[in-house]
Amino acid sequence: xxxxxxxxxxxxxxxxxxxxxxxxxxxxxxxxxxxxxxxxxxxxxxxxxxxxxxxxxxxxxxxxxxxxxxxxx
Amino acid sequence: xxxxxxxxxxxxxxxxxxxxxxxxxxxxxxxxxxxxxxxxxxxxxxxxxxxxxxxxxxxxxxxxxxxxxxxxxxxxxxxxxxxxxxxxxxxxxxxxxxxxxxxxxxxxxxxxxxxxxxxxxxxxxxxxxxxxxxxxxxxxxxxxxxxxxxxxxxxxxxxxxxxxxx
Numbered sequence: 267x268x269x270x271x272x273x274x275x276x277x278x279x280x281x282x283x284x285x286x287x288x289x290x291x292x293x294x295x296x297x298x299x300x301x302x303x304x305x306x307x308x309x310x311x312x313x314x315x316x317x318x319x320x321x322x323x324x325x326x327x328x329x330x331x332x333x334x335x336x337x338x339x
Numbered sequence: 340x341x342x343x344x345x346x347x348x349x350x351x352x353x354x355x356x357x358x359x360x361x362x363x364x365x366x367x368x369x370x371x372x373x374x375x376x377x378x379x380x381x382x383x384x385x386x387x388x389x390x391x392x393x394x395x396x397x398x399x400x401x402x403x404x405x406x407x408x409x410x411x412x413x414x415x416x417x418x419x420x421x422x423x424x425x426x427x428x429x430x431x432x433x434x435x436x437x438x439x440x441x442x443x444x445x446x447x448x449x450x451x452x453x454x455x456x457x458x459x460x461x462x463x464x465x466x467x468x469x470x471x472x473x474x475x476x477x478x479x480x481x482x483x484x485x486x487x488x489x490x491x492x493x494x495x496x497x498x499x500x501x502x503x504x505x
Contacts, residue, residue, distance in 0.1 A: 297427040300354045300498065304429060309501030313428050 271337045272311045276302070279324045279331065295319040355418055356430060357498060362410040364491035370403050371484040378477065387472040396480070432503050437494040441486040448482020 280286040288302045295302075295316055304310035305320075312320070321331045377395050378386070385391045426434065452475040457463075459474070471477070497503050 298354060298356070298430065300356075301427050301429045304501040307501060310429055310503065316428065 269337055270334055271308065272332055273308055273335055274305065274332045276306050276320065276331065279326070283324060291320070291323060294323050354498070355414075356426070357495060359414060360491050360495050360498075362414065363407070364488065364495070366403065366406045366410060367484065367487045367491060369406070370399055371488065373402065374399055374480065374484065392473060392476075399480075429503065430498075433494050433497045436497050436503060437490040440493045441490040444482055444486040444489055448479055448486070452476070452478040452482070 276291070280288070280291060288306070289299045292299045292302045296319070297312075297316060301310065301312075301316075305312050305316075317328060317332055321328045324331060374395070377398075381391070455478055456475040
């Protein structure tokens with residue numbers, strides 16, 4: 267049985283962007299650092315607006331930041 | 340990683356919101372302890388006295404307000420204007436989860452209090468055995484205090500684990 271889950275590449279993208287901190291990203295998109303931590307750990311799926319803001323920060327299309335993949339159970 | 344390093348990492352990961360919730364939780368636990376302790380140490384005459392009871396409730400109210408004001412003043416000094424920042428969507432969702440549990444406990448408390456009142460009014464068996472004056476009111480106050488504590492614990496737990504979907 268397989269189920270879909272939202273994953274992301276934020277941690278890698280932050281690292282590639284001059285090792286941007288979680289706090290810097292959080293300030294840029296208007297959320298708390300804890301929310302960025304939860305998104306990176308795939309424990310929280312951001313709203314569409316926050317997802318677009320994150321992709322704007324990295325100047326990448328949404329699908330390069332977030333992926334919708336199957337996860338095997 | 341040593342225990343002190345674990346503790347240091349935990350302190351660094353605590354958000355200002357978690358700190359605020361923890362202080363609110365501590366205040367609620369202390370107020371609950373004060374209320375229960377006062378009831379346990381009260382004599383039968385005090386328990387049946389309306390003036391003593393209203394004095395106790397007034398004390399609970401005054402202590403709650405003073406402790407909350409003092410804790411928020413302290414938080415204002417140590418925070419970097421974080422108290423004024425509005426919560427983000429995730430924090431609002433966590434608040435809603437906490438309020439859900441709070442509402443359930445309050446509703447249950449009111450139902451039990453109404454039931455207890457009916458028992459006392461109709462002189463059914465259990466009411467005579469308990470023999471605690473104004474028990475429905477104590478049940479409602481107790482439900483309110485438990486609801487507050489559960490609300491803060493649920494918010495802290497959901498915020499820490501990130502598991503907010505139910």
